[in-house]
Amino acid sequence: MNRFDELAKEWDLKPERIESALKTTTKIKELISIKDKDILDYGAGTGLICFQLFEEVNSIIAMDNSQxxxxxxxxxxxxANIKNISTNLHNANSDTFTKNQFDLIVTAMTLHHIKNPQRFILDATDALKDGGYLVISDLESxxxxxxxxxxxxxxxxxxxxxxxxTFFKNAGLDIVYLETNETIHKHRDFDVFLAIGKLSKN
Ligand SMILES: C[S@@+](CC[C@H](N)C(=O)[O-])C[C@H]1O[C@@H](n2cnc3c(N)ncnc32)[C@H](O)[C@@H]1O
Known part of the structure; x- marks a missing residue:
């Protein structure tokens, strides 16, 4: 059992986690048309991102390595009788993706748990359709x-x-957005960036 297996049942009880997911999805919707798109939520956890998106998109696959x-x-x-979200146990450190599958991949607060982030970004980019977007939100240093x-x-x-x-450039992604998008208040403030890259194959 890992840390997230243990935290799962109480994950949604912290309102700041829901607010954080909302800040990420609000910015996505501001900048990208998600209507009828096929989405991957990577490191989806209990689906806080999925639940902000599912009504507008075609499908969401939620992947995570915590059962x-x-x-x-x-x-x-x-x-909630939702028909267009499915789940898939997947470990970024060892498993691969099907290529050319998604219009948008979003991963929130997960990259810092992945051993080789450049490898993950290269693999995720391969899983995008041409014109697709990779969206990463995570802690700044x-x-x-x-x-x-x-x-x-x-x-x-x-x-x-x-x-x-640099990770995005190495994967051939054009940077659409790269800014601090929120600050998490704990014993001190922790800034969180939001990065959006677009894949254009030609
Ligand atoms: C901080 S939580 C974020 C969950 C969700 N995105 C949210 O914003 O509420 C990080 C998630 O990444 C998952 N995770 C950590 N390492 C992973 C890996 N190597 N492969 C897949 N998922 C991983 C954890 O199980 C956990 O659900």
Missing amino acids: GMLDELNRKITK EDGTFHSLGNDDVEHFGFDKEKIR
Whole structure:
């Protein structure tokens, strides 16, 4: 059982997590037309991002490597009788993606848990259809004190925005947006960036 399996049942009880998902999806909807699109929510957890998007899109696949998180999301999907969100147990450190599958991939507060973020961004870009978007929201560089439960499965203490720019460029993504999009208030403030890249194959 990992940290997220244990946290799954209580994940949605913190309003700031719902607010954070809302800030990410509001910016996505401001900048990108998501109507009828096929979406991947990577590191979906209990589906806080999915639930802000499902009514407007064609389909959402929610991937995560925590069965506990996906069980919680499946319970919510069944309860709300939602037909266009499906879940898939998937580990970014070892599993691959089908190529050319998604119009938009969003991953929120997950990249810092992935061992090789450049590899993940390259793989995710391959999974985009031409003209598709990769959206990443995550911590900006921090001092290692964000995770109050310790840093056992934390691979990176956030990211400089310039590092993200380089990751996107290396994957052939054009930067559409790269800004601080929110600040999480704990014992100190932690900035969160939102990066949107677009894939244009020609
Ligand atoms: C901080 S939570 C964010 C969940 C959700 N995106 C949200 O905003 O509420 C990070 C999520 O990434 C998942 N995760 C961590 N490492 C992963 C990996 N290697 N592959 C797939 N998912 C992973 C965790 O299980 C967890 O659900």
